[in-house]
Amino acid sequence: MSKVLMKGNEAFAEAAIRAGCKCYFGYPITPQNEIPEYMSHELPKAGGAFLQAESELAAVNMAFGAAASGGRVFISTSSPGLALMQEGLGFICSAECPVVVLNVSRGGPGVGGIQPGQADYIQVTRGGYNGDAKIPVLAPAGIQECVDLIYEAFDIADKYRNPVLIFADGMMGQMMEPVELPPARGITPPEKINETKPWAITGTAQHPGRNVVYSLRLEPDVLEKHVEHLFEKYDAAAKELVRYKSMNLDEAEIVFVAFGTMSRLCAEAIELLDAQGIKAGLIRPISLWPYPDAAFDEIGPKCKVVISTELNMGQMLTDVKAAVAGRWPVGLINRTGGIVPSSLEIVERAKKLLEGVK
Amino acid sequence: MKSVFEITKGMTPVDTSYCPGCSHGIAHRLIMEVLDERGELGNTIGVVPIGCSINAHHFMNVDMCESTHGRAPAIASGIRRVHPDKVVFTYQGDGDLASIGAGEILHAAHRGEKFTTFFINNAIYGMTGGQMAPTTLIGQRATTCVDGRTVEQAGLPLKMCEILAAVPCAVYVERVMLNNPANVRKAKKAVQTALDIQKAGLGFTFVEFLSACPTNWGLAPADALKWVETEMASYYPIGNFRKPEGY
The missing domain is CATH 3.40.50.970 (Thiamin diphosphate (ThDP)-binding fold, Pyr/PP domains)
Structure with missing residues (x-):
């Protein structure tokens, strides 16, 4: 084909x-x-x-x-x-x-x-x-x-x-x-x-x-x-029907959780952070219901913060927090109103969130 | 011995849930009898509304589905797209069709949907207990207009046949009344004609039945039939509003 x-x-x-x-x-x-x-x-x-x-x-x-x-x-x-x-x-x-x-x-x-x-x-x-x-x-x-x-x-x-x-x-x-x-x-x-x-x-x-x-x-x-x-x-x-993709969860200090267009920006942000010596990973839920809670069990010991990354005011946070179940601090990077952030904006905000929990 | 009368196979052998004197039973029977006489029972798909006649699928012996309130014409439009060769009809009351579903009936007519709508107009909401409908007459009492409907409060009652007769692709529009045997026979003729025109694929077909609701009108069944004839028919004239040539 x-x-x-x-x-x-x-x-x-x-x-x-x-x-x-x-x-x-x-x-x-x-x-x-x-x-x-x-x-x-x-x-x-x-x-x-x-x-x-x-x-x-x-x-x-x-x-x-x-x-x-x-x-x-x-x-x-x-x-x-x-x-x-x-x-x-x-x-x-x-x-x-x-x-x-x-x-x-x-x-x-x-x-x-x-x-x-x-x-x-x-x-x-x-x-x-x-x-x-x-x-x-x-x-x-x-x-x-x-x-x-x-x-x-x-x-x-x-x-x-x-x-x-x-x-x-x-x-x-x-x-x-x-x-x-x-x-x-x-x-x-x-x-x-x-x-x-x-x-x-x-x-x-x-x-x-x-x-x-x-x-x-x-x-x-x-x-x-x-x-x-x-x-x-x-x-x-x-x-x-549980479906998700993940990357770099073993080594990640920052774990982004993002779906759709935001997950692609997070993938770029992960590369940019890597170039600065910060390891980041991604959980990309494909099934939003049922939510892929099991993906969060793959997060490695180096994780400092899990960041829900969304084009809204944080509507997925409830599901992320439930899946995290208190194991790591949870942060939010978001834009709304139709604005899609750049990967650079995600990098900067992720670094601030990481500093905040260290 | 020769059988001179048989109950139509179009009705299931159970008692209906309708009140004494309610016209639903007559309307059900007419539609099902015509489908039976034409050998179409196995070839028919019907849609029932929200209202007393949501129960019609217990009594009408054809494949049927229920509807969200007022949306039966949209549902029938969907069924028609999958089954271009079946007989398709909706059966709707006046709260369902003339109020919450006014948009769907108008646009089904507008598109010239090749199904038939049987419209039971008893000038009141039956199942919810007698509230004012768009078809409630001026002066008629209902639980949401206990002193009688006024023009100031709610405007003048909607005449659905007259509205639909102004829609170009509504090719057959007729109002009948179920108040006496002669008119019931005329109503059966209207059902036959509507289904003939549907079969011929000429466009949207609509039959309105002026019907009695003794329970919510607070009238005895015989008085309710009289009220259909004197009060309803004087505001909602019976007769044909539109038909194709040759019918």
Whole structure:
């Protein structure tokens, strides 16, 4: 396979098409507009259906309808749009349907700005939906990884009958990188849907019995059992979906914890610090839920400080502190509002934090 | 012996959860009977709303899903993209469709979505206990307007058929009422026509049923049917608002 140079958003859309996506629903919002644009002309060529929704509320519910009736579904949005989708995502968790959601995130709160941000960390890992539900969240650090994760996310969503969320920041959507695209898997025709999804509502002529996809459970004991069933799935996902990358943890005095675009800047900062004789390492969570607590057990004896490095006001700190469990001091290096710090800024602030704990 | 009447296979053999005198049972039966008569029960996917009729999937003998409040038309639009050859419908009440879901119904009509919406208008929120709906009549009492709805407080009731008839790709828009056997027969005809037009792929089809809610109106069932005819139908005229040529 040869690599092609693609803009992130277009590569993400192409990855979904190649994964066998039948339906895409989207509403224009910056910085992910190239995704609905690309889908509008490319998805029909692959045999899929593109529909521009009247709102993110409609988009997530269109996704529910398509998923409940057995189609592979992809939706994308950016931060405020994801807030609008939260009700639908909780409903989809309850009704147990597979949907792949891409958040190309920007600065907030509110309308915020359109530059890259990671201020949706709490929104994606804790959800804005009501009730006891979980959505696996995968955070790529580059276009290739995002393409690969989107491609795989369809299988994860099918396996757990639950939404899976890919959390890419606006930087990744807007930049270009060489990427190797995965092979096209083709779309399941409607008459074959029940072979792999016996629960899907396709019309009773197509499967034994009658299928109903629902959320309402008025009897408390029935609802409690259902939530317990969901959590059996989430417990399995919490074991099976933990993903992270690490570097230099054995020797590091400073351990950065960063995901997405920030992890790439930290990798640069580690080289710059090394040139100054300071050993630094990195934990890069790829799964934000489940959070890779185990990565922190690899931190070596020379560690003086663990630094959460984020494009927000420190939303990941809670998870970092829980994983650190009091073993090392925890610091924060952050910018927000759509500002991405330089690696030099990270180096200077990391050195100050290191001095502060010595 | 020759059978002269059979209960439709379109309804499951369980008692409905609706109150005595409620029109949901009649509307359910009409829709399911037409689907049964056309041999489409196995080929149909329905979406139920939030409201009393969220329970419809216990009674309608077809594949169905529930909906978030008001979003059934968006959900049906998604189903339609996966299953272009199936019969798809939404079944929605007036709180669901005319209030929280006003945007979704308008845009499904706007896109000319090839499914049918059955709209049960009983001028009140039923399941939550009788609050004012956008369709509640002026002077009508509800738990959020105990002295009766006023124009100053809440404007004039929304006429969904008239609104949707102004949307170019809503090709069939009809209002019927379920107050007596003659009108129930007319309502069945409207269901048939809507499903014919859906099958022909001509665009969005919409049937509004003026319906009784004796419980939340505080009326006996027979009086409630009278109220549908005298009060509701005088503000919401029954009849066809839009149909394609040849139907």
